[in-house]
Amino acid sequence: MPTRRFRRKRRSGNGERGLLYPRRGGAKRGDKTMLDALLGAVDAMQAAEGGDIEAVLQAAQTGAETGAEATRHMLPRFGRSKNFRDQALGYPDAGAVSTALFFRGLREGLSEQSNQEV
Numbered sequence: 247m248p249t250r251r252f253r254r255k256r257r258s259g260n261g262e263r264g265l266l267y268p269r270r271g272g273a274k275r276g277d278k279t280m281l282d283a284l285l286g287a288v289d290a291m292q293a294a295e296g297g298d299i300e301a302v303l304q305a306a307q308t309g310a311e312t313g314a315e316a317t318r319h320m321l322p323r324f325g326r327s328k329n330f331r332d333q334a335l336g337y338p339d340a341g342a343v344s345t346a347l348f349f350r351g352l353r354e355g356l357s358e359q360s361n362q363e364v
Contacts, residue, residue, distance in 0.1 A: 271324065278320035278327065278334070280341030286313025287349050300360070303353040310349040314342035 273279045290309025294302045317339040322328045327339065 273324050276320060277324055278317045278322040278339045278342075279324050280339065280345045282317050282320070282339065283310040283313040283342035283345035283349075286310055286316075287345070300353070300356060303349070303356055307346070307349045307353045310342075310346040314338050314346040317342045 273281050275282055275285050287306040287310035290305040290312075291302050294305035297305075315338060318336060320335075320339075321331055322334050322339070325341070327334045
């Protein structure tokens with residue numbers, strides 16, 4: 247059961263529940279935050295569902311990198327970068343980039359682990 251600080255995002259159509267994310271901060275997709283990369287990774291993993299773990303993590307990495315790159319063209323609405331508004335255009339969000347690097351590390355780590363086991 248989620249606490250008051252969290253809300254559920256419902257997927258339209260099949261009624262499947264989506265990612266829980268904090269209400270307190272109020273950030274959402276398109277606000278030039280790490281959520282742009284994280285939600286991109288989650289969407290890609292859901293689309294790759296049914297594949298092996300390597301395919302799912304590859305999809306997550308690609309989705310996160312795409313989400314992080316998309317922040318390059320967004321105006322920031324949260325964090326310290328919101329104070330720079332127009333000056334932040336053309337630069338990806340640092341949190342989104344670090345989230346993409348996290349997913350890359352997961353995929354590369356699993357790949358190295360798989361290679362060592364063979």
